[in-house]
Amino acid sequence: MASSFYSESILAAARLDAYEVVDEILCRAPNTINCQNEEGHNVIQLAVITRSERVYNLIHRIIVQSERYRTMTDSYKNNLVHLAGRLAPSFVLERTNGAALQLQQELLWREQMEKLMSPLELEKENMYKETPAILFTREHQDLIKQGENWMKITAESCSITAALTVTVVFAAAITVPGGSNQESGVPLFKNEIAFTIFAISNAFSLFTAATALLLFLSILTARFSERDFLVTLPQRLIFGLFMLFLSTTTMIVALICGFACLPISVIVTIKLPLLIDLIRSTYFPIFGKKSYLESCKIYRESAIFRRAGVFDFGM
Structure with a gap:
């Protein structure tokens, strides 16, 4: 019930990179991480698609410690590397000056997602018979x-x-x-x-x-x-x-x-x-442990998530 109540809020927060909102909702209702939008994308997938780096850093350990989240695909059989290969929204690209630096940021996201995958996962095709590398080249x-x-x-x-x-x-x-x-x-x-x-x-x-x-x-x-x-x-x-x-x-x-x-x-x-x-x-990498994460509840109260059984957030 709580997951349904917070569904729209956490998805909107993930799109807008509002990590404080995502942190608060996950502490109240850990299962909301599985909420999906009309296209079938959950919070993790949305964070990658919209390049919400602070939200991604917040939930990074969740992805690393759960094979289910690392290998999940959307309705078009796109894994996380496929999603990172999609061109970022225009409002995200406009944050960076210069096309070369915009492309560099896109490559950094792809590289980060590749670290989560096995070599076999990197060669998997989506519904359109595209590997992550082919999709990235086409989109960019x-x-x-x-x-x-x-x-x-x-x-x-x-x-x-x-x-x-x-x-x-x-x-x-x-x-x-x-x-x-x-x-x-x-x-x-x-x-x-x-x-x-x-x-x-x-x-x-x-x-x-x-x-x-x-x-x-x-x-x-x-x-x-x-x-x-x-x-x-x-x-x-x-x-x-x-x-x-x-x-x-x-x-x-x-x-x-x-x-x-x-x-x-x-x-x-x-x-x-x-x-x-x-x-x-x-x-100065955009991924990894950031100082602003120290104040986030999901880093201080990991027992909440272990009790919820959604994922093991081992310390």
């Missing part, structure tokens, strides 16, 4: 193309900035401040501290800008397969942007004329949010 073919274009456009704009930086610092290197001795070629200010700072900063800027340029060019010549968007391409872009930022910073230190650095500095500042998003998306 447009996003893959958009991600490739986004990566190329970003790499091209950054490579132009890197090339401009190389040009500026190289010109500064061959045009030594204060000139050189006409006979020996030794810089006149070689014993000055300011000149030493200039020389070191300029050299560092040149090398880092050249490294960044090579990294951006490697992105432009990449094959852009599905798996490349998970780690390889984001890492190259992260290191390329990081090298570009270092190069610009040291260039500003090296050059006395700050106005000459202003255009490049503006471009780098614009790209800083992108670097932050890349690092967060690539190196």
